[in-house]
Amino acid sequence: MxxxxxxxxxxxxxxxxxxxxxxxxxxxxxxxxxxxxxxxxxxxxxxxxxxxxxxxxxxxxxxxxxxxxxxxxxxxxxxxxxxxxxxxxxxxxxxxxxxxxxxxxxxxxxxxxxxxxxxxxxxxxNCSTIQMVLSLYKVHEKFGIDEIFVSTYQAVSGAGYKAIAELQKQLNGENITSVFPKQIAYNVIPLIGDITVDGFSTEEYKMINETRKILNDYTIKVFPTTVRVPVFYGHSEAVVVKTKIPFKEISSIENEIKNSKDVIFSDEVITPIEIAGTDYVYVSRLRKIDESRFAFWNVADNIRVGxxxxxxxxxxxxxxxx
Ligand SMILES: NC(=O)c1ccc[n+]([C@@H]2O[C@H](COP(=O)([O-])OP(=O)(O)OC[C@H]3O[C@@H](n4cnc5c(N)ncnc54)[C@H](OP(=O)(O)O)[C@@H]3O)[C@@H](O)[C@H]2O)c1
Known part of the structure; x- marks a missing residue:
């Protein structure tokens, strides 16, 4: 080829x-x-x-x-x-x-x-969308997703090689800010992309629109807050999902996640530094809120999986x- x-x-x-x-x-x-x-x-x-x-x-x-x-x-x-x-x-x-x-x-x-x-x-x-839909597509097939609330913890590598250099320089004590709107070392920045007229950012709109297009369901409501964190590789997401059909037992959600291709379910706590360089999405901290809502922690290498x-x-x- x-x-x-x-x-x-x-x-x-x-x-x-x-x-x-x-x-x-x-x-x-x-x-x-x-x-x-x-x-x-x-x-x-x-x-x-x-x-x-x-x-x-x-x-x-x-x-x-x-x-x-x-x-x-x-x-x-x-x-x-x-x-x-x-x-x-x-x-x-x-x-x-x-x-x-x-x-x-x-x-x-x-x-x-x-x-x-x-x-x-x-x-x-978009990188944050890929890892989120991979963890949720089987759940959607079985129970139908009504709403997703997601807060992202996005690595600097998501903004390219200049962003990686900027974090490294700030960690080395240099006072430069050019890629990010504020200092990223020792900090978090709750804005990725530009703010649109309704207050959501362009990065958040990518997650809203792309999730609907990939899952081919324009009724799904997605409410993201996209945040940049001083991590080099690996995006994390705290996700809360409401299903259309009650799943009753959290084991039913666990089974769907385990059946999802290229997704690894874990009972351990998974952090970005452990999974950088791999080709899977890692789901951990799955918990039930009520019979139609659950929460989980979702991590993947943004440059590879994303x-x-x-x-x-x-x-x-x-x-x-x-
Ligand atoms: N990083 C992520 O997690 C991620 C995830 C999903 C999608 N993406 C998307 O992938 C794209 C690249 O992201 P990245 O993180 O790899 O960025 P990056 O590290 O900044 O690299 C940008 C690349 O584009 C090249 N380039 C820039 N302007 C060019 C031009 N006028 N003509 C030809 N080549 C040009 C650069 O070449 P030089 O080295 O010569 O400047 C470099 O190879 C972006 O569209 C980004 O949104 C990134």
Whole structure:
């Protein structure tokens, strides 16, 4: 297979290279693209050194089996349609096309069937949304989800490599604030994205809208509070769910979570540092509130499960590899 990664030098791009290796995807040729300033950098894939190239329109007109985009919305909006026009399959990590009704928004374990005979641009959901719907899709199938209240504890890596450097510098005593609106070291920031007219942030709207689209149920009410915390890798979520059909015993919810693909249920307390670098969502601290409401703690590696691994899982389904 010939694969291209756009945004290869970024947090998600580098993780995509690693996941392709880890999942032993049979790649014959890998092309790596980034901005002009990274042109000439060398990255390694399966012990092979690959030179990063500047992204150009002409490069998108060539033939690939898959192009994986993770260079932000503006880059996707400009280059992904060109690649698709020239017959390429694009798996896009940005928010550019997620809510476009003609573009599938895919978590393969949940709605991978949308990929059957599909060609063109496929959208990868937001990191916080992916891990939440993975833990809840079986519960939704059985009991129907009415409402979700979720507070997120999102790692700085979710904002890219510059954000990681900013936390590291602040921890080293430097007084710089550029990626985040306030100091993130030793702090929490209860705002990700921009505040919209009704007070919810753009990041919170991603969770609201994408959850409904992926679970294909526009009656689900989602009330998120998205918070940035000084953790390098791994998003956590405190989730409270109300079901349409009473589940009565919490063991019924536990069973559905245990039946969910790529989700691990645990009786231990799971924290982000323990699961960074893995490809599963971890559910712990499950508890009953009443016969139709329950709460749990949900943790996953945002760069892998929330971005790179989901994209490679899409690729593998489309390539007939899983
Ligand atoms: N981090 C996450 O948890 C996460 C999760 C889900 C989705 N996403 C999405 O994935 C995308 C990338 O995120 P990230 O965290 O990997 O960001 P990042 O670490 O900041 O990396 C950005 C990448 O995009 C490249 N890039 C920037 N401007 C470009 C341009 N004009 N032309 C070509 N390449 C350009 C950068 O190249 P240079 O190195 O040359 O600057 C770098 O490779 C974003 O859309 C983000 O919303 C991220």
């Amino acid at each position: 010939k694969i291209g990664i756009v945004g290869a030098t970024g947090e998600v791009g580098r993780a995509m290279i690693k996941v392709l290796e880890d999942f032993k995807v049979p790649v014959k040729e890998l092309k790596l693209f980034a901005s002009k300033k990274s042109s000439g950098k060398i990255l390694t894939f399966n012990d092979e050194k690959i030179i990063v190239e500047e992204l150009t329109e002409d490069a998108m007109k060539l033939k690939y089996d898959f192009l994986l985009f993770s260079a932000g919305s503006d880059v996707s909006k400009k280059f992904a349609p060109i690649a698709a026009k020239y017959g390429n399959i694009v798996i896009d990590n940005s928010s550019a096309f997620r809510m476009n009704k003609d573009i599938p928004l895919v978590v393969p374990e949940i709605n991978g069937y949308l990929l059957n005979n599909y060609k063109g641009i496929i959208a990868n959901p 971005a790179a691994t989901n994209a490679i899982r899409i690729l593998m389904v489309m390539a007939g590899l899983s």
